[in-house]
Amino acid sequence: MIAMALACEPELLIADEPTTALDVTVQRKILLLLKSLQQRLGMSLLLISHDLNLVRRIAQRVCVMKAGEIVEQADCDTLFNAPRHPYSCELLHAEPEGEPLCRDTRETVLEVDHLRVEFQIGGGLFRRKEYLRAVDGISLSVQQGKTLGIVGESGSGKSTLGQAILRLLDSEGGIRFQGQALDGLNQKQLRPWRKQMQVVFQDPFGSLSPRMSVAQIISEGLEVHSQYDARQCDEQVIRALEEVGLDPDSRHRYPHEFSGGQRQRIAIARALVLKPALILLDEPTSALDRTVQKQVVALLRQLQEKYGLTYLFISHDLAVVRALAHDMIVIKDGQVVERGASHEVFENPQHPYTRELLAAAHPG
Known part of the structure; x- marks a missing residue:
């Protein structure tokens, strides 16, 4: 898929959820590949993703969308360290957390x-x-x-x-x-x-x-x-x-x-x-x-x-x-x-x- 997208040597590559449903090791390889291609070809990259770890590792600037509107945009470090909009805060704290339920069973x-x-x-x-x-x-x-x-x-x-x-x-x-x-x-x-x-x-x-x-x-x-x-x-x-x-x-x-x-x-x-x-x-x-x-x-x-x-x-x-x-x-x-x-x-x-x-x- 990436090879097809690069065949015409574009100035802009739109990556729409490129790592969704991939395991973490493959995600890392795809991420490194995209960064390498971007640097080598000098192209711009528009990354669409719900994976905030991925966004933080590859993006310089971030836009947060809700209901078809941009509710916040800032450089990556600013948004992740000091988000202003409540929805941005919700996304940043949406990591599944807690511990499994304690159960005492022998069956x-x-x-x-x-x-x-x-x-x-x-x-x-x-x-x-x-x-x-x-x-x-x-x-x-x-x-x-x-x-x-x-x-x-x-x-x-x-x-x-x-x-x-x-x-x-x-x-x-x-x-x-x-x-x-x-x-x-x-x-x-x-x-x-x-x-x-x-x-x-x-x-x-x-x-x-x-x-x-x-x-x-x-x-x-x-x-x-x-x-x-x-x-x-x-x-x-x-x-x-x-x-x-x-x-x-x-x-x-x-x-x-x-x-x-x-x-x-x-x-x-x-x-x-x-x-x-x-x-x-x-x-x-x-x-x-x-x-x-x-x-x-x-x-x-x-x-x-x-x-x-x-x-x-x-x-x-x-x-x-x-x-x-x-x-x-x-x-x-x-x-x-x-x-x-x-x-x-x-x-x-x-x-x-x-x-x-x-x-x-x-x-x-």
């Missing part, structure tokens, strides 16, 4: 033992088959009401691990959920367990069907897994929307009528309506700005406290992981390179790769 909801996932990447009729091992012997366990953070850069195997745990991908190894071994079950035998394991995906725009109303999206699982009639389904949809802070009267609208943060709340309501024990959160805040991220993290904490939910939280955003996860594992090339209580990993990382991730997230 293990999920156990994974030496899980392996392979994808065929080569071979044919007369050639030897070649395989890529995306998940290489990972073991983990999660207790009821707690959050396990799964951290790693793009391509490390985080999402593949999550999908394999939910039996959405074929795998080898043991998966035990609420005391039941899932790895040997066929799809028919798995069906009663599906409602207990739900997922919220990264993209709040692509994960909701544009052809379905919010009510249809949220009630879809109820039609499969419950015996509710139409009136009861509607009552459950209303209750789920209230739980995530959305107006139930909006349930007949369509996804394109909502903001990104509201769409992600709809996705959370869809997972919540089946009253699951475990929710896989696959990068649920990476496409959202910091103020909305903070709101979504607060919502997830609130729901966890109220219902004793267990979360598998996949993310490359270390600030969000620190605010939500009790324990965490760090994955590189399909293997766990570090594990432990979140606060211990953040304060005293042991593996060089973990230290690299933390350094990329907090430069200087």
Whole structure:
């Protein structure tokens, strides 16, 4: 994308959210590349971003917009050190913060033992088959009401691990959920367990069907897994929307009528309506700005406290992981390179790769 933009040797490069949804190490590489190209080609750069860390590292002057208007503009140091407008102050203090909820529980909801996932990447009729091992012997366990953070850069195997745990991908190894071994079950035998394991995906725009109303999206699982009639389904949809802070009267609208943060709340309501024990959160805040991220993290904490939910939280955003996860594992090339209580990993990382991730997230 950057190469295409530079093909005509422009005097101005407009970078519209160039690092959104990228992990911290890739973000740093893209940032260094943009700065290098700007200096070498002598071009101007207009950076559009909700990532204030990125803005601070690359911009000389900053404009803050709200509702289509510029509410403040100043040089970078002045704005970050002495913002004047209340909205600028809100943005600067929108970092997800706080600690995971304290829970005293001994019941293990999920156990994974030496899980392996392979994808065929080569071979044919007369050639030897070649395989890529995306998940290489990972073991983990999660207790009821707690959050396990799964951290790693793009391509490390985080999402593949999550999908394999939910039996959405074929795998080898043991998966035990609420005391039941899932790895040997066929799809028919798995069906009663599906409602207990739900997922919220990264993209709040692509994960909701544009052809379905919010009510249809949220009630879809109820039609499969419950015996509710139409009136009861509607009552459950209303209750789920209230739980995530959305107006139930909006349930007949369509996804394109909502903001990104509201769409992600709809996705959370869809997972919540089946009253699951475990929710896989696959990068649920990476496409959202910091103020909305903070709101979504607060919502997830609130729901966890109220219902004793267990979360598998996949993310490359270390600030969000620190605010939500009790324990965490760090994955590189399909293997766990570090594990432990979140606060211990953040304060005293042991593996060089973990230290690299933390350094990329907090430069200087």
